[in-house]
Amino acid sequence: MSDQRKKSVKAFKRAQKVIPGGVNSPARAFSAVEMDPIFIEKGEGAYLYDIDGNQYLDYVNSWGPMILGYNPPQVIKKLKKQLKKGTSFGAPTEIETEIAELIVDFYQAVDKVRMVNSGTEATMSAIRLARGYTGRDKIIKLEGCYHGHGDSLLVDAGSGVATLGIKGSPGVTENTAKETIVVPYNDQQAVEKVFKEYGFEIAGIILEPITGNMGVIAPEPGYLEFLREITRKNGALLIFDEVMTGFRLARGGAQELYEIEPDLSTFGKIIGGGMPVGAYAGREEIMDYVAPAGPVYQAGTLSGNPMAMQAGLATLKELKNKKVYSKLEKKAEKLEKGFKKNIEELEFPAYFNRVGSMFTLFFTEQEVKNYQDVKNCDLDLFAAYFKEMIEQGIYLPPSQFEANFISAALSEADLEKTITANYQALKKLKAEL
Numbered sequence: 001m002s003d004q005r006k007k008s009v010k011a012f013k014r015a016q017k018v019i020p021g022g023v024n025s026p027a028r029a030f031s032a033v034e035m036d037p038i039f040i041e042k043g044e045g046a047y048l049y050d051i052d053g054n055q056y057l058d059y060v061n062s063w064g065p066m067i068l069g070y071n072p073p074q075v076i077k078k079l080k081k082q083l084k085k086g087t088s089f090g091a092p093t094e095i096e097t098e099i100a101e102l103i104v105d106f107y108q109a110v111d112k113v114r115m116v117n118s119g120t121e122a123t124m125s126a127i128r129l130a131r132g133y134t135g136r137d138k139i140i141k142l143e144g145c146y147h148g149h150g151d152s153l154l155v156d157a158g159s160g161v162a163t164l165g166i167k168g169s170p171g172v173t174e175n176t177a178k179e180t181i182v183v184p185y186n187d188q189q190a191v192e193k194v195f196k197e198y199g200f201e202i203a204g205i206i207l208e209p210i211t212g213n214m215g216v217i218a219p220e221p222g223y224l225e226f227l228r229e230i231t232r233k234n235g236a237l238l239i240f241d242e243v244m245t246g247f248r249l250a251r252g253g254a255q256e257l258y259e260i261e262p263d264l265s266t267f268g269k270i271i272g273g274g275m276p277v278g279a280y281a282g283r284e285e286i287m288d289y290v291a292p293a294g295p296v297y298q299a300g301t302l303s304g305n306p307m308a309m310q311a312g313l314a315t316l317k318e319l320k321n322k323k324v325y326s327k328l329e330k331k332a333e334k335l336e337k338g339f340k341k342n343i344e345e346l347e348f349p350a351y352f353n354r355v356g357s358m359f360t361l362f363f364t365e366q367e368v369k370n371y372q373d374v375k376n377c378d379l380d381l382f383a384a385y386f387k388e389m390i391e392q393g394i395y396l397p398p399s400q401f402e403a404n405f406i407s408a409a410l411s412e413a414d415l416e417k418t419i420t421a422n423y424q425a426l427k428k429l430k431a432e433l
């Protein structure tokens with residue numbers, strides 16, 4: 001199909017002249033799979049269409065937000081209505097309160113919500129709040145978790161940072177990086193050691209409770225409970241970054257699934273229904289430290305933007321119906337069964353991880369429990385697999401260090417097509433191993 005992507009190749013050349021690396025976010029570049037990125041014309045339901053007219057079944061979902069698929073009518077209707085009223089006012093609207101009420105309703109640990117414009121802003125602000133509230137400077141971050149590109153959180157990060165093999169980033173000062181202590185995911189002893197050494201200097205721990213940005217990895221039994229306990233004991237805040245998992249794995253995110261109440265939560269992606277958005281939220285006494293209620297300053301010209309709020313609210317209203325999640329689970333189960341059968345039948349060296357509608361096929365035979373395990377995967381084999389899938393019209397995240405997303409728009413036939421494509425791709429690769 002590659003010669004059928006001539007327009008994308010040309011578009012990328014043009015973009016590279018005026019946009020660094022030709023993309024506005026590194027994860028969009030196909031560098032890890034040694035291809036040019038595919039330029040998109042439109043999305044429809046479970047499908048993406050590129051500018052050459054090729055159709056792809058999509059498992060990227062715009063990196064998570066499009067849980068209902070592309071252009072769900074309920075969302076489009078609200079956006080059209082808002083468009084006529086105005087796209088930004090820089091003044092309060094009732095819809096901001098309505099979406100905050102819904103989030104408070106879905107999340108037991110949340111009394112108040114502050115809207116921002118991206119997941120990055122949400123985690124940056126949550127960290128500032130944790131520091132301001134506790135009067136402490138140090139943050140514990142888990143290796144391979146990605147929380148956006150805020151300075152404090154770019155140390156040993158996952159997603160695009162891991163894909164490019166970068167440890168930190170030039171431009172982040174040593175002093176800033178020094179305040180971030182990185183420990184491996186799923187390692188209780190490492191966290192205990194840090195608390196022993198720094199104790200009351202720790203403002204909080206931030207983590208993806210189920211990771212997506214080094215591929216999908218679930219917490220081991222007792223791990224989140226342990227983090228809850230040790231933070232409480234040491235007066236540090238537990239921050240769940242649910243930018244990816246929030247409203248995706250359950251209405252109440254990973255914290256509902258694991259029945260853990262963090263002190264602060266960060267959101268993004270789904271709560272904007274495909275529009276730029278982020279939010280941080282938590283208990284009243286902590287959130288009331290945020291300006292103008294409290295001293296921790298954080299602001300935004302476009303925060304709570306009415307278009308983003310309409311798209312988010314319409315999406316969250318659809319997710320009020322818990323059946324959406326049981327249907328997603330059925331689809332995900334079917335895909336998991338199909339992939340695992342393929343792996344078994346072909347005796348292929350691969351390992352499948354899934355939680356709800358997020359999954360990753362790791363190119364290793366070992367169990368994948370942390371960042372190091374992902375780094376040990378066969379990245380060349382992943383790249384070859386990615387290309388085989390693209391050739392069969394299946395659009396996957398172009399990196400081993402990412403989660404795949406299942407949307408409500410995928411049909412039984414779509415899933416069967418994907419399982420068959422997976423079989424064909426693995427069979428071809430197996431013959432070359």
Ligand SMILES: Cc1ncc(COP(=O)(O)O)c(C=O)c1O
Nearest residue numbers: 118119120146147148243244268
């Ligand atoms: C868990 C998590 N936190 C934060 C972010 C940053 O969000 P944004 O890209 O909207 O800045 C992401 C983005 O992928 C994410 O997955």
